[in-house]
Amino acid sequence: MKTAAIIPVKTFSKAKTRLDLAPGQKEKICEIMLEEILYTLSISPQIDKIIIVTRDKKALEISNRFDVVSIMDNKESGVNDAVTLADKYLLENDFETSIVFPQDIPFIKTQDIDFILKFKASSEYAIIVPSRRFDGTNALVRKPVNLMKTHYDEDSYKIHMSVAKEKTKEVSMVFAKRIMWDVDNMDDLQFLLSKNDKPEVSKKIQGVLESK
Numbered sequence: 001m002k003t004a005a006i007i008p009v010k011t012f013s014k015a016k017t018r019l020d021l022a023p024g025q026k027e028k029i030c031e032i033m034l035e036e037i038l039y040t041l042s043i044s045p046q047i048d049k050i051i052i053v054t055r056d057k058k059a060l061e062i063s064n065r066f067d068v069v070s071i072m073d074n075k076e077s078g079v080n081d082a083v084t085l086a087d088k089y090l091l092e093n094d095f096e097t098s099i100v101f102p103q104d105i106p107f108i109k110t111q112d113i114d115f116i117l118k119f120k121a122s123s124e125y126a127i128i129v130p131s132r133r134f135d136g137t138n139a140l141v142r143k144p145v146n147l148m149k150t151h152y153d154e155d156s157y158k159i160h161m162s163v164a165k166e167k168t169k170e171v172s173m174v175f176a177k178r179i180m181w182d183v184d185n186m187d188d189l190q191f192l193l194s195k196n197d198k199p200e201v202s203k204k205i206q207g208v209l210e211s212k
Contacts, residue, residue, distance in 0.1 A: 002048050003097040004090050004145075005041045008073070008082035009034060009054035016104075018185040021209070027058070028208045033183065035062050036106040036201050042066045044110045046117055047099075051089060053082040079152035090145045097143040100150065104183040105138055106205075107197045112176045116141065125170035130157040132180045132188075139179050 012027040019026050041047050050068045054060060055076055063070050071085050083100055090098055097120075101108070116139060119127050126148065127141035137156040142148060148167045151159040164171045178197060183189050189205070196202050 001097055001143075002095045003046060003099065004049045004051055004086075004095045005047045006051045006053065006083055006086040006090075006098055006100045007034075007037065007041075007103055008079045008086075008100075009052055009056060009059045009103050011054070011056045011076060012058055013056075016183070019183075019189065020186050025208050025211065028211075029183075029189075029205055030103070031058060031062060032201065032204050032208070033106040034059055034103045035065075036198070037101060037103055037108055038063060038066045038068065040108050040110060041101075041113075042068075044113045046110075046113050049095070051086045053086050080150050083150045083152075087145050095145055097141065098145045100137075100140040100142075101179075102136075102138060102182055105179055105181060106183075106201050107178040107181055107192060107195065109178060109197075112178050116174045116176050116179070119172040119174055121170035123170070124168045125172070126160075126164035126168060127172045127174055128157065128160050128164065129174050129176050129179045131182050132191075136182065138182055139174075139176070 012030040015030055016026045041050050052063045052068050053071045053073045055073045060070055073082050116127055116129060124147055125143055128137055129139035131138050134157055135155055137160050140160060148163050181192050183192060193202050
């Protein structure tokens with residue numbers, strides 16, 4: 001079973017607008033988070049290929065350090081369109097399963113990916129990991145790749161659950177805490193740092209926060 005991870009990446013200079021930080025600090029934190037999730041996915045035995053969809057030059061530069069397929073998102077019209085671009089590539093290259101991750105879950109570990117995939121069924125299925133506030137989707141597993149369209153930025157967790165149940169009886173909601181810990185605002189960032197599940201990553205982020 002060929003499984004791909006999809007990571008849509010918004011241009012760093014336009015991302016994380018709710019972080020009360022200087023533009024350079026926000027961009028640096030985006031870089032740290034993307035590099036960490038790419039590293040984790042690259043060493044996961046569950047992931048056969050990583051797909052990044054972006055037009056950000058720095059994101060493309062970071063992805064070149066890993067075995068990543070980069071798809072240019074020229075329009076940058078949102079996460080759903082970015083996933084559609086990735087889906088096209090996956091279908092053309094005979095991938096059976098995809099997992100959509102955001103870039104802002106830097107504490108994810110390989111065992112978290114192992115854990116969520118324990119809930120997979122034999123044929124078609126969807127697995128959904130919500131965000132910490134249950135207002136977003138921090139992992140969406142689909143088999144087949146085109147099982148369902150995505151609905152990010154629309155209270156996506158509830159909508160994804162509803163749409164998935166229309167497509168298959170095999171739908172699982174899974175709580176994986178490190179995947180649920182995303183970063184949208186300063187409270188999220190401080191919460192993440194308080195957990196310190198990856199001390200080296202925490203140190204890098206703290207260094208950015210302390211920089212002028």
